[in-house]
Amino acid sequence: MRSGAACSDTPHGGPWPRNRRCQNCATGQAFCIMRTHGPQKHVAALACWLILGTLGCDGVAASDEGARRPVLFVVFVDQSLSLQPDREQLEHWAAAAEHRVFSRFRAGDALYIYGIHDQSGAAASLFSETPRALPPDADMDTTMAIRREVAAVLASGRSWLREALQSSVRSRQTRLLEALPRIRKDPERAREALFLSDMLESTPELDLERSRLTDQNMPELVAAAVARHRLEKDLLAGVSITCVLDSPRIGAPRRTNDRRTLECFWRMVLTGLGATLVSFDSDYR
Numbered sequence: 001m002r003s004g005a006a007c008s009d010t011p012h013g014g015p016w017p018r019n020r021r022c023q024n025c026a027t028g029q030a031f032c033i034m035r036t037h038g039p040q041k042h043v044a045a046l047a048c049w050l051i052l053g054t055l056g057c058d059g060v061a062a063s064d065e066g067a068r069r070p071v072l073f074v075v076f077v078d079q080s081l082s083l084q085p086d087r088e089q090l091e092h093w094a095a096a097a098e099h100r101v102f103s104r105f106r107a108g109d110a111l112y113i114y115g116i117h118d119q120s121g122a123a124a125s126l127f128s129e130t131p132r133a134l135p136p137d138a139d140m141d142t143t144m145a146i147r148r149e150v151a152a153v154l155a156s157g158r159s160w161l162r163e164a165l166q167s168s169v170r171s172r173q174t175r176l177l178e179a180l181p182r183i184r185k186d187p188e189r190a191r192e193a194l195f196l197s198d199m200l201e202s203t204p205e206l207d208l209e210r211s212r213l214t215d216q217n218m219p220e221l222v223a224a225a226v227a228r229h230r231l232e233k234d235l236l237a238g239v240s241i242t243c244v245l246d247s248p249r250i251g252a253p254r255r256t257n258d259r260r261t262l263e264c265f266w267r268m269v270l271t272g273l274g275a276t277l278v279s280f281d282s283d284y285r
Helices: 041-060 088-102 138-167 177-182 218-228 259-272
Strands: 071-078 110-116 128-129 190-196 240-244 276-281
Touching: 071 177, 071 276, 088 240, 088 259, 088 276, 110 177, 128 138, 138 190, 138 276, 259 276
Parallel strands: 071 110, 071 190, 190 240, 240 276
Antiparallel strands: 110 128
16 A cells, blocks of 8 residues: 655655645645555654654745744844954854754745945845745645755855855954844845844944943933934834854953943844844853
């Protein structure tokens, strides 16, 4: 008797021709349940679910596709001279991007990667791609084509991210505030931004590497920074922002502003623009 089998045009091959979309998933994955009789039918269905759970990692997971709103992911990579991350730090940031962005990327999502430097507001994106969304009635060929698109975006995005992290070209200024408008409005997608940075704005107008923040001067500095960059009040309405900081090496000079003070500053800036600061820590989990 026939049991669950792979479609003949899948990477795993299979003895059976494609006959219809899998009866256990809504996305038409590359595995089908053939006609079975008796207990074997339940075994085949279970096998299909296990296989699809594995295949879902490349962006067309049955449990996720259509179950959530598409997302616009924006990743910012600090490329300033003041930040000289070692190999361990680079791997940590790459893992943070994997956890926060790449592992969650799905068909219909959008991905942008930008550098943070002295031209943060003007430089072109390092990477930008938007694979097609998966139609609810997609046939097998369309599903597989979109899966390939998503896989290609993920491969290229990971490569560009590592290249940005390892760049030997470093800027003397760190213009984080100028980068905020790069989180573009997108009525079709939720918006999430990931900053891989020490979050130390360093410009002639505001130098958080040298100027100490206090409870007294912080509101004034925040208001001046927002006004100087002409940041509109609802610029980041609905945006979720995660900042994964660096971990200073043992014995490194103590910074002028500690993590808690910097978090207070950025929370005032971001929430004032309508965003939610999800996390501000070196731990990305």
